[in-house]
Amino acid sequence: MPEQLSAAAPRRVTLKDVARASGVTASTVSKVVNGRRDVGPEARQRVLDTIDRLGFHPNSVARGLRMQRSDTLAIVTDDLEGIFTNAMMRGVEDAASSAGFGVFLCNSYGDRDREQLQLQRLLDKRVDALIFMSGNRVGRRPEPALPLQGTPYVYLYEYGDAQVSTVLPDDVGGGALAATHLVDAGASRIAFINGPREWEATADRLHGFTRELTALGHPFDRSLLRWSPSWNAEDGYFLANELMDIVPDLDAIFCGSDDLATGAMAAVHDRGLSIPDDVQIVGFDDRSLAEHQRPPLTTIALPLHQMGHLAGEQALASLERTTAPAVFRVPCELVVRKSTRGG
């Protein structure tokens, strides 16, 4: 009977195959594969050659069973289609990949039952660590929907009350960045269209913004602050108009999102004013739409990739159980384009 009848799924070569073919036992091959030093040079070479010749690759499942670790991370998110999730996931994947880890992707849709189901599956698969990532909000999240049996986890773009490592953008610093830039660019009557009050980030940004303005000798005129009910362009348009009605000599608007900024720019245009000559605009987020505005929008970039990367690293680090949990505030970055005079 021919051994390889179906070429489709040939039996994969195992440790034992290598052992047999190089005239040693499985133990020795295992040692070679794992870089142990207690193997004779000639035996090692023979094994190495055979591995190459046979194209042997260790079965991770078997190794995982034996080692009680799977070299696998998981991202569980409440919104796989959130506008920021992509970039963060790429960061996580980068970090995991560099360490030889795989990453599972789970979407809970923010539903607790679903999260529970997903978590149980992940625990059954023995993932080594979890990353809870929020897609559409920054805010406190409840405990994981399931006791995690000692599996370590970190929060990314969200936080809980547990003793858990947490990765967030530095919103305070982001606000300060906008303030510095606008003052540098010669603005003196500066308004702030902030995002919705419910979002923790908005308080932080306001704080950073006003504090920095004060430090720079341009204390913020609170009457020029607006809390937008949403992050959308429509509200940016409306609020910018409202501001310009009240203060005709307004010369700069800092917006809590690129969408708000887009609306604000439309409002400025509609009055026949020029950006940045009459009014300078700064956005927040650095979504792709920012650079395609006319003029291209100066904005504060959320460090999404770095945040994801850091979360991945922290998840990995948690496996060593050596470091204490911490909260990380990743610096935002000022991206100067044409809607301000700076740069």
Add this chain to the structure above:
Amino acid sequence: MPEQLSAAAPRRVTLKDVARASGVTASTVSKVVNGRRDVGPEARQRVLDTIDRLGFHPNSVARGLRMQRSDTLAIVTDDLEGIFTNAMMRGVEDAASSAGFGVFLCNSYGDRDREQLQLQRLLDKRVDALIFMSGNRVGRRPEPALPLQGTPYVYLYEYGDAQVSTVLPDDVGGGALAATHLVDAGASRIAFINGPREWEATADRLHGFTRELTALGHPFDRSLLRWSPSWNAEDGYFLANELMDIVPDLDAIFCGSDDLATGAMAAVHDRGLSIPDDVQIVGFDDRSLAEHQRPPLTTIALPLHQMGHLAGEQALASLERTTAPAVFRVPCELVVRKSTRGG
């Protein structure tokens, strides 16, 4: 010595624990867990109770080793941050999740060496099937960077020359949809700002568009066709202006992307014309920016979630090795908003 010194990572309960605690052997427990019928009712009940009491969950790694299957899919993409990847991934995750499968995420950055590395890891982890997903283009891709050892795979939003199941949007139908809608809406001088020539999709859309127009008794005037060098708003703006210069009585523009349409709308506005009263605009893709345009943009929605879902299902189906590979064209959908008079 206390058994549970570290509460952090208690030993997990195994099949054997359940067996012991219910006075049967592992075999019997296994049968119960797997819903076998050859177990006595009272034994079954006892086992079930114990499972519940102890909180037993089968170890997937062990099961995977034994069964030679991991209940795991993998997505390998060349662009994790592509504007369409999110939605497709969610579709895949939905399909996988419903079947109790997990999904690995891999980013090759379009780099062949990286893809090779990733694929090898996935094979080592014994994933059951792969989904190759393109993030930023529709086009022929080379063979997988590694012989897949019989692991089945499908293409999503890209295709190769192999005998491989492939999931693509129905671009021909999408073009036709736009034609029908515009004619219904009373347009008679219709232009088409198509995407770049290199993209396979653009030829398909043009074909569907013109064929349908002809069928409707409004043959397409080829002089009103433009091939944009990019998908961006800038080019949409420029080309729309060019078209309006040449044909003053233009009353509709079909654009190959929502970004192109955004540019076209700006051009129309700049001339003091009204949308949709003077000129109707239809986009393509249905990205989130579409519904926030002023007026909100009528567009042809790419069925990204459905495509991902279908790809997931096909990957799952390929495990049964019963169906022949096929290429699927998932219908686009007309989303009527305010930039056209239809609806």
Add this chain to the structure above:
DNA sequence: TTGAAAGCGCTACCAC
């Protein structure tokens, strides 16, 4: 330096 043996947690075959 090498290998025999045990075992990670599970399923399946085949007696009883």
Add this chain to the structure above:
DNA sequence: GTGGTAGCGCTTTCAA
């Protein structure tokens, strides 16, 4: 119906 046994592919003592 039930359980003993073997084994999935690997790592790790421990003895030789």
